[in-house]
Amino acid sequence: MDRFDLVKESFERKEVPAEVPAGKTSDYFGELVFDRKKMCKYLDAESLHALLDCIEGGHALDRKTADGVAKGMKEWAMEHGVTHVTHWFQPLTEGTAEKHDSLIDYDGKGGVIETFDGKMLAQQEPDASSFPSGGIRATFEARGYTAWDPTSPVFILDDTLCIPTVFISYTGEALDYKTPLKKALKAVSDAAVPICKLFDPSVSKVYSYLGWEQEYFLVDEALYAARTDLMITGRTLFGHNSSKNQQLDDHYFGAIPTRVAAFMRDLEIAGHRLGIPIKTRHNEVAPNQFELAPIYGETNLANDQNQIVMNLMGRIARKHGFVVLLHEKPFDGVNGSGKHNNWSLGTDKGAQLLAPGKDAKGNLQFVTFFVNVLAAVQKHNALLKASIASATNAHRLGANEAPPAIVSAFLGRTMTEVLHKLLEVPSDTPIEIAGKKSKSVGLVEIPEVFVDNTDRNRTSPFAFTGNRFEFRAVGSCANCAGAMTTLNAAVAEQLIAFKADVEQEIAKGKKVNVAIMDALKPIIKSVLGTVCFDGNGYSEEWKKEAVKRGLDVETNVPKMFCEFTKPAAIEMFTKTGVYTEKELEARNEVKWETYVKKVQIESRVMVRMALNHIIPAALEYKAKLLQEVALAKSIYGNLDGCATELKILDDINKYVEEVRVKASAMKEARKAANAIEDGYERALAYHEIAESLFALRRPIDKLEEVVDNKMWPLPKYREMLFIS
Ligand code: ADP
Ligand code: MG
Numbered sequence: 001m002d003r004f005d006l007v008k009e010s011f012e013r014k015e016v017p018a019e020v021p022a023g024k025t026s027d028y029f030g031e032l033v034f035d036r037k038k039m040c041k042y043l044d045a046e047s048l049h050a051l052l053d054c055i056e057g058g059h060a061l062d063r064k065t066a067d068g069v070a071k072g073m074k075e076w077a078m079e080h081g082v083t084h085v086t087h088w089f090q091p092l093t094e095g096t097a098e099k100h101d102s103l104i105d106y107d108g109k110g111g112v113i114e115t116f117d118g119k120m121l122a123q124q125e126p127d128a129s130s131f132p133s134g135g136i137r138a139t140f141e142a143r144g145y146t147a148w149d150p151t152s153p154v155f156i157l158d159d160t161l162c163i164p165t166v167f168i169s170y171t172g173e174a175l176d177y178k179t180p181l182k183k184a185l186k187a188v189s190d191a192a193v194p195i196c197k198l199f200d201p202s203v204s205k206v207y208s209y210l211g212w213e214q215e216y217f218l219v220d221e222a223l224y225a226a227r228t229d230l231m232i233t234g235r236t237l238f239g240h241n242s243s244k245n246q247q248l249d250d251h252y253f254g255a256i257p258t259r260v261a262a263f264m265r266d267l268e269i270a271g272h273r274l275g276i277p278i279k280t281r282h283n284e285v286a287p288n289q290f291e292l293a294p295i296y297g298e299t300n301l302a303n304d305q306n307q308i309v310m311n312l313m314g315r316i317a318r319k320h321g322f323v324v325l326l327h328e329k330p331f332d333g334v335n336g337s338g339k340h341n342n343w344s345l346g347t348d349k350g351a352q353l354l355a356p357g358k359d360a361k362g363n364l365q366f367v368t369f370f371v372n373v374l375a376a377v378q379k380h381n382a383l384l385k386a387s388i389a390s391a392t393n394a395h396r397l398g399a400n401e402a403p404p405a406i407v408s409a410f411l412g413r414t415m416t417e418v419l420h421k422l423l424e425v426p427s428d429t430p431i432e433i434a435g436k437k438s439k440s441v442g443l444v445e446i447p448e449v450f451v452d453n454t455d456r457n458r459t460s461p462f463a464f465t466g467n468r469f470e471f472r473a474v475g476s477c478a479n480c481a482g483a484m485t486t487l488n489a490a491v492a493e494q495l496i497a498f499k500a501d502v503e504q505e506i507a508k509g510k511k512v513n514v515a516i517m518d519a520l521k522p523i524i525k526s527v528l529g530t531v532c533f534d535g536n537g538y539s540e541e542w543k544k545e546a547v548k549r550g551l552d553v554e555t556n557v558p559k560m561f562c563e564f565t566k567p568a569a570i571e572m573f574t575k576t577g578v579y580t581e582k583e584l585e586a587r588n589e590v591k592w593e594t595y596v597k598k599v600q601i602e603s604r605v606m607v608r609m610a611l612n613h614i615i616p617a618a619l620e621y622k623a624k625l626l627q628e629v630a631l632a633k634s635i636y637g638n639l640d641g642c643a644t645e646l647k648i649l650d651d652i653n654k655y656v657e658e659v660r661v662k663a664s665a666m667k668e669a670r671k672a673a674n675a676i677e678d679g680y681e682r683a684l685a686y687h688e689i690a691e692s693l694f695a696l697r698r699p700i701d702k703l704e705e706v707v708d709n710k711m712w713p714l715p716k717y718r719e720m721l722f723i724s
Pocket of ligand 2: 213291293
């Protein structure tokens, strides 16, 4: 099949209608999750109470409880036709891991029966030597173990009961994303509760909330399969811009193409059945780019749900003849994809800590948390950037689309004014809700509902949006836990320090509200002049200004990872109990290694495609032109009529030569880089190779412009981006 057949096939692909279950969404929402409703129905009273205790108190399941829970779970699972069980975990790769075991066992009478007990539920020992561990698990000690995290409900995917677990080495180090995330969530709760108690003594737990927005591209599967680069690396390594891409802004929020809508519907239904509250769907800025978002939830659960959704997207897309691209930058010249992490804190008594309160006390609590978050982001701006950095997200970072490679915070006019005002007024001035009291000079006011939410600044990586912060720098294919662990831990550290400051002020005999405000004022002064920035994050001036303000402007991804093992990070992570120093070092090894492998694969694919696809196509066209020229010469005896052909031949020769030279230089650079022993140094060498991918791309894209369209072997941008 040539390219035109593929284009025709994808253009004519028939829409497959979504399978919509009978009844309302609320009828089938959560039917495949062993949630509290199922627990009450399927568990005996003793197991139920013991399990709820574990969930609320965060302690481990004892064997007896595990057996009781497993019994009820098995009954429920069998009703849904489940035949297999798996521990489902999040190793330091992209995506999740699972190893399915059938439920069957010998019954002692020559047959088999289905079994599932507390042991299978609570703990497993997958041979874990093939997962990245950064050397923590030396190969002779290959065992790691997975243990159920009862705060993440068990769910059913197809015929398999999936048990969300943590993944830990035998010596106790975390080998996954979930373990440190859970530690960070505990740390932020432990640090926030004592501060909340200053306002409401009944508070005993603080929850971290996450609402992720997932951006993605869809490409027809026939075109995808013809693009080796997309298939192997998740992005196009070359491809000339389409004449039209996103410049007319006609895709964003446009009518959703019907084939895409059917995909989205199936995805939503599958998500809803798994208890994932998918809420929003729309077209994104780039052609064939879309977004979905659920209603926010507790961070650990929301993150599991994001992992499940990414998995579902891939499978369901195929039913509709699409492949979903979660890479941060699948196409050059149009927007890439991110995963905005909307984040907030709230108490077990229902107070939102990053939203204005009902009265002056509630508002002071809000300002307290708001300012402390800013302080944490200021102190750890480089680390937060490192937490979202990856070989793939590097294509978005600083590339004139969210986010810039500088982590600053956008407050909006209202909150900026409030902070400035607070510095001017006496510390016991109440912060009122606007409109509730008559206006008087010196009064600090916050609108109850933020009306000017619209002054959203798309260029800010960390933006306040009325009741939450939106961390926009997270990559579309990343595990949110990377960013959420760092953010929650950094905030926890800051809250601990702040509480100590307040205690000191109180010890001086001040009233609590005055003590809090006096502790806040120096922080407000400091953040306003550094991390707070409402201007254009893409501008050159900002880069210079950010350096003056002491913010990190590093753009080299392997170097960014070094932040994790700097003293400030080690202190923060160990004090909050989130990572040990050894874990931090191991994780950096994994990050550098992953970086190297990603770039290595891209570079190999690119060189091979250059040699096997691009140069042959160019030479075929060259041969055709040479034949024409020779024919002209033989008929007319001269080349007077061949100026066009000769010019094109010149171009082809020039670009083909450039491709050949750069491809072989890249191969040599790879060889040299591979010989470097040290993981970090090797990653730095590969960073150079990553840069040179752009240089090799240029002549290839030029050739695409020159070579006869009929002879071009690979689907073009204008085809991949506009067929849906
Ligand atoms: P937009 O694209 O306008 O930023 P979306 O509706 O696409 O907004 O996504 C916003 C996300 O933020 C949703 O997942 C929403 O549930 C979530 N969200 C709303 N309030 C909070 C909050 N207090 N804490 C965390 N996430 C929140
Ligand atoms: Mg959105």
